[in-house]
Amino acid sequence: MADLDGDEDLDLFSGSITGRMFWFPREAGWGFGARRTLGTRHGEPLFVRQDVEKRATALAVADWDGDGDADLVVGNIEGWVFWIENEGSARDYRFARPVRLAAEGVEIAAGGGDAGPALGDWDGDGDLDLLVGAGDGSVTLFRNRGSRTRPRLAEPELLLPAVPGIEDGTARLPAGSRACGSRTKPCVADWNGDGLADLLVGDFQLELHPEPAATGDRDQQRRDRMEYEQALAARAELGIHALQQLVMDLESPVDHESARQRAARESELAEARHALAQKSAANAKLEERLDAARAKVPREYSSHGYVWLFLRRAPPVR
Numbered sequence: 001m002a003d004l005d006g007d008e009d010l011d012l013f014s015g016s017i018t019g020r021m022f023w024f025p026r027e028a029g030w031g032f033g034a035r036r037t038l039g040t041r042h043g044e045p046l047f048v049r050q051d052v053e054k055r056a057t058a059l060a061v062a063d064w065d066g067d068g069d070a071d072l073v074v075g076n077i078e079g080w081v082f083w084i085e086n087e088g089s090a091r092d093y094r095f096a097r098p099v100r101l102a103a104e105g106v107e108i109a110a111g112g113g114d115a116g117p118a119l120g121d122w123d124g125d126g127d128l129d130l131l132v133g134a135g136d137g138s139v140t141l142f143r144n145r146g147s148r149t150r151p152r153l154a155e156p157e158l159l160l161p162a163v164p165g166i167e168d169g170t171a172r173l174p175a176g177s178r179a180c181g182s183r184t185k186p187c188v189a190d191w192n193g194d195g196l197a198d199l200l201v202g203d204f205q206l207e208l209h210p211e212p213a214a215t216g217d218r219d220q221q222r223r224d225r226m227e228y229e230q231a232l233a234a235r236a237e238l239g240i241h242a243l244q245q246l247v248m249d250l251e252s253p254v255d256h257e258s259a260r261q262r263a264a265r266e267s268e269l270a271e272a273r274h275a276l277a278q279k280s281a282a283n284a285k286l287e288e289r290l291d292a293a294r295a296k297v298p299r300e301y302s303s304h305g306y307v308w309l310f311l312r313r314a315p316p317v318r
Contacts, residue, residue: 002061002070006091019047019055020249021074035252038072041094043257045249048074048082048098058185062119062128066149069093073101073130075115081108081132093255101130103142103153111162112136112182120188122197127151131199133184137163139201159199160184160310180308181205196312203308206301228293235290240283243276 001010004023012024012032024032038046049055056077064071064083072084072095081101088094101108108115112135122129123143130142130153139160146152163182181203191198250269254261 002063003090004061004070004093006089013059013061015057015059015074016249017056018245018249019049019057019076020045020252021057021059021072022252037249037252037254038095039255039257041088041256043254043261045254046084046095048076048080048084056114058114058116058133060117060119064119064128064151066127066147073117073119074098075110075117075132077113079108079110079113079115079134081110081115081117081130101153104155108132108142108153108156110134110136110140111138114183116183116185118186118188120197122188124195124197129188131159131186131188133186133201134162135183137161137180137182137184137203139184139186139199160201181306191309192311194312194314196314198312199310201308201310202305204303204305206303224293224296228290228297231286231290231293235283235286238279238283238286240276240279243272243279246272247276 001012003009004011004013005025007026009026011026014022014024016022021038022035023038024035027033040046047055048057057074059072059074061070061072063069064073065085067086069086069088069090070093071086072082074082074084076082082098083101084098085096086093087096110116110132114133114135116133118131118133119128120131121127122131122141125144127144127146127148128151129144132140132142134140137160138158141157141159142153142155143157144151145154160180163180180201183204185202187200187202188197189200190196191200247269250265250272254265257265
């Protein structure tokens with residue numbers, strides 16, 4: 001959270017699976033306004049990369065260069081981390097071109113991709129340090145060895161290790177496990193008020209369920225499994241989720257867009273809504289088919305996320 005519009009309260013920010021970045025202006029009380037798309041100075045949606053299909057992003061917002069306005073530090077699905085400088089003002093942002101961040105001359109690349117950046121004063125020296133979560137479950141610290149206005153990142157320090165096996169896709173945690181998972185997203189805060197920065201980490205987990213005892217007709221069980229997989233494939237081929245995501249993206253106004261750009265976005269939105277409506281009936285039937293098939297197939301795993309708290313220990317007194 002950060003103050004993007006200079007009204008002295010904190011606004012809310014989010015990345016997305018499509019790479020668009022959004023903010024929710026703070027309103028009176030504790031509420032937030034409708035979602036808006038962060039835009040370039042030319043009124044186009046802001047992306048860290050335009051040349052790749054997979055553009056999922058996570059972002060941290062803070063005054064990275066100490067000039068009094070909110071900048072963006074953005075991680076993407078490839079594991080890269082970018083700084084997007086605010087060349088406007090505290091009340092009227094104008095973001096520059098994304099610049100990939102490096103530490104001691106080496107560009108940052110999160111293990112397993114899916115970089116999740118966080119900014120905070122980890123070592124208490126008055127400037128912002130960078131922490132990066134990763135697809136492999138690790139969290140890495142990059143101390144700022146420069147200054148508040150001229151950051152310079154030091155070599156990486158591992159705060160949390162990677163989840164064993166996550167790189168080759170074999171990592172699965174047994175049900176009931178109490179261990180941090182993958183796709184880590186860190187946050188720095190003094191949780192217990194002792195003057196030390198603590199670490200909070202959100203994760204993603206796939207928990208295996210025990211395999212049920214073999215009973216009944218094995219051939220029927222194989223047919224049930226095949227029907228379930230065919231229903232999943234049919235839903236994916238229909239492309240309903242991609243259309244739903246497109247509609248959600250286009251519904252959000254883009255900051256700095258012109259009247260012409262707004263008209264073009266609203267026209268594309270109308271077309272996407274029409275295509276979604278045409279596929280809705282077929283999707284409803286597919287969902288019924290999928291629910292019926294799912295009920296006959298033992299659940300192999302469940303997916304969810306935890307938030308973990310790691311309290312800092314005070315250094316020993318010498």
